[in-house]
Amino acid sequence: MVVPCYNEEDSLPRLVEVLESQLAQVVSSYEVILVDDGSRDRTLPILREIAAARPAFRYLALSRNFGKESAMLAGLSHARGDKVAIMDADLQHPPELLSQMLPLLDGDVQQVVARRTRDQDPAVRTFLSKAYYRLINRLIDVELEDGVGDFRVLDRTAVKALLTLGETNRFSKGLFAWIGFDTAIVDYRNVSRAAGTTKWRMSDLFNYGIDGVVSFNYRPLRLSIWFGVFVTAVAVLYALWVLGAAIVHGNSAPGYVTLICAISGFGGVQMILLGVIGEYLGRIYAETKRRPLFLLKESSHAGGGGGVPTAVTTALGPEHEDRFALHDDLEDE
Ligand code: UDP
Ligand code: MG
Numbered sequence: 620m621v622v623p624c625y626n627e628e629d630s631l632p633r634l635v636e637v638l639e640s641q642l643a644q645v646v647s648s649y650e651v652i653l654v655d656d657g658s659r660d661r662t663l664p665i666l667r668e669i670a671a672a673r674p675a676f677r678y679l680a681l682s683r684n685f686g687k688e689s690a691m692l693a694g695l696s697h698a699r700g701d702k703v704a705i706m707d708a709d710l711q712h713p714p715e716l717l718s719q720m721l722p723l724l725d726g727d728v729q730q731v732v733a734r735r736t737r738d739q740d741p742a743v744r745t746f747l748s749k750a751y752y753r754l755i756n757r758l759i760d761v762e763l764e765d766g767v768g769d770f771r772v773l774d775r776t777a778v779k780a781l782l783t784l785g786e787t788n789r790f791s792k793g794l795f796a797w798i799g800f801d802t803a804i805v806d807y808r809n810v811s812r813a814a815g816t817t818k819w820r821m822s823d824l825f826n827y828g829i830d831g832v833v834s835f836n837y838r839p840l841r842l843s844i845w846f847g848v849f850v851t852a853v854a855v856l857y858a859l860w861v862l863g864a865a866i867v868h869g870n871s872a873p874g875y876v877t878l879i880c881a882i883s884g885f886g887g888v889q890m891i892l893l894g895v896i897g898e899y900l901g902r903i904y905a906e907t908k909r910r911p912l913f914l915l916k917e918s919s920h921a922g923g924g925g926g927v928p929t930a931v932t933t934a935l936g937p938e939h940e941d942r943f944a945l946h947d948d949l950e951d952e
Pocket of ligand 2: 709711
């Protein structure tokens with residue numbers, strides 16, 4: 620089980636309690652990897668205590684806040700089970716659901732995902748989300764589903780596949796869909812956070828939305844071309860019309876309003892299109908640097924023990940080894 624934790628000091632005690640009681644019922648052996656994503660509160664000391672007292676709980680601590688994607692990746696690359704579940708620390712992903720999800724994983728299905736209802740979301744947000752998913756599924760090449768998040772169980776094949784993707788800009792919702800494999804869905808009723816507050820603001824959601832679009836294809840660039848062609852065609856037609864009118868009626872030099880509207884309108888459009896190009900360019904820039912996707916500053920021994928750094932191995936291909944597990948190098952020093 621992999622749980623990314625960022626400022627979750629209030630959620631952790633309950634999480635551990637619930638996991639201990641639930642997991643024992645559904646599986647014969649398990650390990651929980653709690654990943655501290657550079658929290659500013661007491662999350663890390665709490666994780667040390669948890670790992671010290673419970674052999675089945677391990678923790679990793681990232682050197683700073685790398686974001687949930689990286690925290691999940693850190694956990695995934697250190698998970699050793701045949702099946703790996705990913706879950707939020709705030710108990711918004713009901714652990715009881717694992718008893719339904721795990722049995723589905725046998726045989727042909729490599730991923731089981733939980734899909735939440737939007738019961739407790741504000742109406743505006745639900746509407747925007749629905750519209751977004753309708754739009755994005757037209758735009759991009761993988762199928763994203765509304766309500767499906769990071770709560771899922773993967774088998775080893777799917778984990779390995781995910782870890783071979785070494786990209787820096789990780790839109791995990793898309794990556795989970797991109798790797799394919801047969802996927803089963805389990806529905807659950809949305810629940811509110813157990814404690815603490817969400818780290819998502821509305822602006823983050825919008826940015827996340829843009830990430831979704833540009834992470835998975837270059838269609839916005841193609842759309843820009845088509846839009847440019849359309850605008851050019853309109854401009855040519857209008858020019859011909861103005862020219863014709865000038866020939867027939869003479870030039871009376873009206874059109875100040877049209878001119879200003881056109882200039883400011885096209886100015887805006889050009890900025891947006893430049894932004895689209897810039898977005899891709901920025902991503903290329905980030906990818907070319909090939910920086911590691913996270914850095915560990917601390918981790919627990921495999922069997923608990925608290926605070927002792929351990930050598931870390933990953934299931935990755937050699938080409939990505941350096942990007943997921945720099946840890947070993949750091950230790951030598
Ligand atoms: N999280 C993280 N790093 C971050 C932000 C969030 O590891 O930079 C974790 C957080 O601790 C939680 C999960 O990601 O376990 C989901 O975060 P949150 O509940 O804030 O998001 P929401 O449920 O509102 O989408
Ligand atoms: Mg949450």
